[in-house]
Amino acid sequence: MSAATRSSTRDIARAAVRAELTRVAFELFRRDGFDKVTLDDLASAAGVSRSTFLRYFGTKEDAVLAAFDGSERRLADALRARPADEDDWTALRRAMDTVIARYHEDPAGSLATTRLVRDTPALCARNLEKQYTWRPSLAAALAGRAGDDQPTLAQSVRAAAALDCLNVALDHWLASDGALDLVALLDDAFDALASR
Template identity: 45%
Template structure:
């Protein structure tokens, strides 16, 4: 039941955000439209931003699982790129919806900041597998390699997303991600 209520709140909120903008929509409006009290809404979500970004923790885990499932012989950078396919393919399947969501995300400073914060947690999820593939110890602060690879790959994902938005999705996001990651790998 709890997941059903959460999903309903997200659906209602995204509809209101599309109509009124993120900043133009209040928590009270979302709660009323979803048939909840303000207090009930906050039992499901800590902040208004979390309504939009709540699924990102699961996305990070999915990417980390995809990375761990990549072939052993694959170099870490390529494994990272291929692990992002789970996100890229999902975005391609829901292109218009994803573009609208990402426009709201990138056009709203509070959402953008919170998204960046969530992506930092993705980095923490990716580092142990990258370290394992490199034969490194992820807990050693004097070895920044695994963290640098994870952070760089996520930066490539972010810049590819910005490019995808800029071209209004006319170039496949997979191609843009390939270009971004190739630019880093071949420099």
């Protein structure tokens, strides 16, 4: 077996274990409440040691927020792939489709995850902290589309505003218990700023 095959097999196995730990954690948090579940509870429920759990996730928050891993990269890649003649705001809105795609694939699961994150102060704060790190990537993608080396102030503001539009749309979607259409909410949020 080659080193590349071993590495690939390890990566696949690691991803499977990580996904299972995330699933177990999410179920415990939904059932018992995020604050009541300890790392020892998570490890025990997953049938692993505490140290094994911590090898995959440094915190309880990370176990839930792993559902959003890769979103920054996918969003920036989608933004760079938008047509060159498309304005920044439209490109940002269309790129957001990559982030909300999972809401279409699993509406009930996405609603439950969003509710857990929004209703748990530690998770909400950590999620917003992670999203804050997306801003430079989005601004850089906008700069790249314009042929610039560094993002302008306007590009940085647009990137930040786009993420805020996403969060406001998610809040309204959550408040409707998933009854409102998330795509329409996101469109409306972007339109509210575009019309100014």
